[in-house]
Amino acid sequence: MSKTQLRNSKTDLFNIASMLTDAELEVRDKVAEFVDRRVRPNIAQWFDDAHLPMELIPEMAELGLFGMHIDGYGCGGRSAVEYGIAMQEMEAGDSGLRTVISVQGSLAMTAIAKNGSEEQKQTWLPKMATGEIIGCFGLTEPTAGSDPSSMATHAKLVNGEWVLNGAKRWIGLATVAQVAIIWAKVSVADAKAAGVHPDGDTRPDDEMVVRGFIVPTETAGFRAEAIEQKLSMRASLQCDIALDDARVPVDAILPHNPGLRGPFLCLNEARYGIAWGALGAARDSIKDALEYASTRMQFGKPLTAYQLTQKKLADMTIALNKGQLMALQLGRANDAGTMELHQISMAKLDNVRVSIEIARECRTILGGNGITGDYSPLRHANNLESVRTYEGTDEVHTLIVGQKLTGEAAFS
Numbered sequence: 001m002s003k004t005q006l007r008n009s010k011t012d013l014f015n016i017a018s019m020l021t022d023a024e025l026e027v028r029d030k031v032a033e034f035v036d037r038r039v040r041p042n043i044a045q046w047f048d049d050a051h052l053p054m055e056l057i058p059e060m061a062e063l064g065l066f067g068m069h070i071d072g073y074g075c076g077g078r079s080a081v082e083y084g085i086a087m088q089e090m091e092a093g094d095s096g097l098r099t100v101i102s103v104q105g106s107l108a109m110t111a112i113a114k115n116g117s118e119e120q121k122q123t124w125l126p127k128m129a130t131g132e133i134i135g136c137f138g139l140t141e142p143t144a145g146s147d148p149s150s151m152a153t154h155a156k157l158v159n160g161e162w163v164l165n166g167a168k169r170w171i172g173l174a175t176v177a178q179v180a181i182i183w184a185k186v187s188v189a190d191a192k193a194a195g196v197h198p199d200g201d202t203r204p205d206d207e208m209v210v211r212g213f214i215v216p217t218e219t220a221g222f223r224a225e226a227i228e229q230k231l232s233m234r235a236s237l238q239c240d241i242a243l244d245d246a247r248v249p250v251d252a253i254l255p256h257n258p259g260l261r262g263p264f265l266c267l268n269e270a271r272y273g274i275a276w277g278a279l280g281a282a283r284d285s286i287k288d289a290l291e292y293a294s295t296r297m298q299f300g301k302p303l304t305a306y307q308l309t310q311k312k313l314a315d316m317t318i319a320l321n322k323g324q325l326m327a328l329q330l331g332r333a334n335d336a337g338t339m340e341l342h343q344i345s346m347a348k349l350d351n352v353r354v355s356i357e358i359a360r361e362c363r364t365i366l367g368g369n370g371i372t373g374d375y376s377p378l379r380h381a382n383n384l385e386s387v388r389t390y391e392g393t394d395e396v397h398t399l400i401v402g403q404k405l406t407g408e409a410a411f412s
């Protein structure tokens with residue numbers, strides 16, 4: 001029985017597949033087939049070698065995974081549920097590879113799609129959809145993580161050009177990207193001079209506001225360097241970026257959604273994808289543990305015959321099914337246009353933390369063999385530590401849900 005068939009029959013105890021349309025099942029099966037064929041045979045070695053398999057980019061593009069939820073400009077125009085299902089299948093392979101799709105599609109392409117001019121969309125999105133152009137998304141800084149409003153990177157209008165200075169940290173794909181979306185502070189006066197300050201906004205000229213910039217990575221003064229010796233997301237790439245007097249044309253600024261609304265529109269897309277994706281890693285972990293336990297003999301019986309093992313498998317599968325139902329409900333709300341921000345936070349927070357617990361518990365079933373690359377749970381658990389931290393930590397999402405319940409903002 002292939003892993004794909006096993007996924008349907010063994011862990012889908014609530015028959016969630018029956019709630020999916022034919023188009024959604026088709027997306028699921030196409031991405032699952034790709035993961036089975038191209039990712040599973042190689043992922044342990046890539047993780048060991050800290051290798052991001054760039055050779056998969058054209059095939060991911062061919063599957064329509066880059067910007068698959070964006071309409072037009074050569075993008076997929078698929079539904080939110082289809083996008084979520086694709087993320088779950090990719091992350092069943094590896095969180096690092098799902099991250100590639102999130103960075104390219106949910107972050108870099110969405111930044112242009114939601115905040116860019118028509119000309120910017122025409123220029124960048126079609127080639128990003130085909131993977132000819134790789135993008136990255138620079139929001140986090142060495143001293144500004146959960147609180148991006150404290151960012152120090154800034155852009156100044158000098159002789160008709162924007163001059164960017166600052167530093168970014170943890171930026172996915174930056175050393176292989178052709179284009180970077182850089183979030184930086186600009187003065188209201190400069191935004192007005194560039195013709196991108198909203199009419200009717202009466203803020204004083206010297207106030208600083210966050211804006212996005214499209215920065216080709218070949219720009220003089222732009223430097224990216226990979227972060228080494230990671231213990232998580234090893235088949236993926238995160239980088240430091242330095243901006244030293246990096247000059248871009250006046251029309252490199254994203255004209256719409258000034259302030260943190262700009263990047264947050266993108267983060268919401270990525271968080272939505274993670275709420276689905278993390279469960280793929282959990283599901284894959286259960287699959288490995290179940291297969292192993294059914295053939296591993298101890299004290300004269302397979303591990304599956306012991307009540308303690310069955311309790312672990314039952315609890316994990318119930319938690320997985322609950323998370324999948326939450327993701328599906330979130331996706332249906334997203335497609336209906338009724339999804340609310342606290343719902344994204346609930347699903348991102350809980351589905352990631354449940355998935356980490358599942359991956360770790362599965363590792364216990366594998367015994368000593370579970371610490372080798374022959375099995376997926378410990379790799380998934382290590383990757384999920386990053387997933388738990390990026391796109392809003394547990395604490396940040398807890399505070400968002402807490403604010404919804406109490407009406408009190410307790411962030412600072």
Ligand SMILES: Cc1cc2nc3c(=O)[nH]c(=O)nc-3n(C[C@H](O)[C@H](O)[C@H](O)COP(=O)(O)OP(=O)(O)OC[C@H]3O[C@@H](n4cnc5c(N)ncnc54)[C@H](O)[C@@H]3O)c2cc1C
Nearest residue numbers: 137138139140145146170171172386389390391393395411
């Ligand atoms: C693998 C990986 C990929 C990433 N990719 C990108 C990317 O492509 N682009 C990008 O811009 N960024 C990226 N990031 C950065 C990521 O978004 C940040 O790491 C994240 O926002 C947390 O910021 P920080 O690491 O600076 O931690 P901090 O913000 O310093 O947080 C440290 C701890 O303090 C807690 N904390 C912070 N504020 C509060 C509070 N008010 N109340 C209670 N607790 C609080 C946090 O929850 C956390 O537990 C990536 C990170 C990783 C690890």
